[in-house]
Amino acid sequence: MLASLSDVTKRYGRTDGLSNVSIDFPAGQVVGVLGLNGSGKSTLLKLLAGLLFPSAGKVTVFDGPPRQNRAKLVYLGENDSLWTWMTPADAETFMKGLYDDFDVDRYRALLDSLAVPKRRTKAMSKGERGRLRLAMALARDAKLYLLDEPLAGIDLLSREKILQSIVREWHTDETILLSTHEVAEAEGLFERVLYLREGRLALDARAEELRDQGRSVVQAFREVLG
């Protein structure tokens, strides 16, 4: 198993961000992490990335604690977290110097395909910054990708480019967890969907099973979380 959560609870003071959740993630899946605001999507991804530690339960990534294995996973946070002075060339220096699995040629190809301008991030639009961050993330040769709201607040054309890049760069031995509110647009990507409600796992289903039942991912979203 690539990653797993076993009876995991994460508390923020008196509030449960995630409550008693157990999930396994085998290799080679594109998993949609869906839910309303505050449902625990970001908490789940941060726990897997090692940015948060569970209040109870156990999180395992590559058979060990996530923080110890952080070099093997990719986490793309929901925050617009690049330094304002950074250009795509600076980002390349940063990634190349810190990650052994960073592929420079792949990064440059991604910059081209995602149409990322060569200026500082301060002078980029939110969509352009989002595309740059995605290029940085997908240019790594990791086995686990945790993408938290990569489509949030981004225009339609940029969203399409991002989704196309994810599809193009995905290899069958890699697992991608993608949280998004753009359920309809991303639906075609998902092999498996997790529906979270108020910190609990409301439904864990294969997208194909839903379709066999005559339901789309969006319909199930409305039924389970509506």
Added chain:
Amino acid sequence: MKGFKTLFWLEYRRSGAWAVALIGSLAFWAWALFQARAVDPVELSSVRTVLLVIAAAVGALVPALMIGRLRGETRGGQYQVLLLTPPSGAAHIAARYAFALGTAAVYFGILGGLAWWVVEMAGLTVDASTAAQLVLGLPLYVVGTTIAPILAWTVLLTVFVSAYRIAGPGWIPGTVMVVGTPFALRWLVEGIARAAYSLPGWPILGSLGISEGAYMTASPDGHEPEMIVDGIVHIPQEPLWIMLALTLVLLVIASRIWREVEA
């Protein structure tokens, strides 16, 4: 240390402008020292000494502010990016600290040169060995005993505050450290005072070829000597070792916190 070079480059890109501005400000201090006017030479020396002390304070403050910018990165999300990078917490702390300390060392080295210049302007002639002590020895002593621990304390403060940000308000650990520091400082000063001169002091002027009782003098315009250095000044070496040890402890704690922090 894996990734140190890239992290040091990152520090340079983040705070390089601050470092250049700080070192560039020495031109202002040189100008101010040259422009200082007073009625009598003793008063003039006092004015110039005050200017040097203010310049030294600026040299401590700006590198500390460079380090303190981590707080903004916690809010901006860059801290998350750094936490997830493969290099250890020690590498992150070392890079951040090394850049700030290196900037301070360069600044204080040049400031030492300005101190030498002030001595020259006062009409005192110093030999090469004295000059070397003013430009290198004394600044390094000042950096080692004061700037190095101040910057390590700032690193620990910012990492400590950031560590608490996820679970609660960061001002709580910040207040604990700021309020607790004067007490810790008092114990430290008392300890240093007790330990001072247990080891032989470093003869600041003694190794300059100026024997005890001799005077360092001469007015370039041929007047009688105006200042006599009577005796050898010994600087205790214990404060330097104690403060360097404290610096190391603070940095190790900061590295440990970095490993445990949530974001």
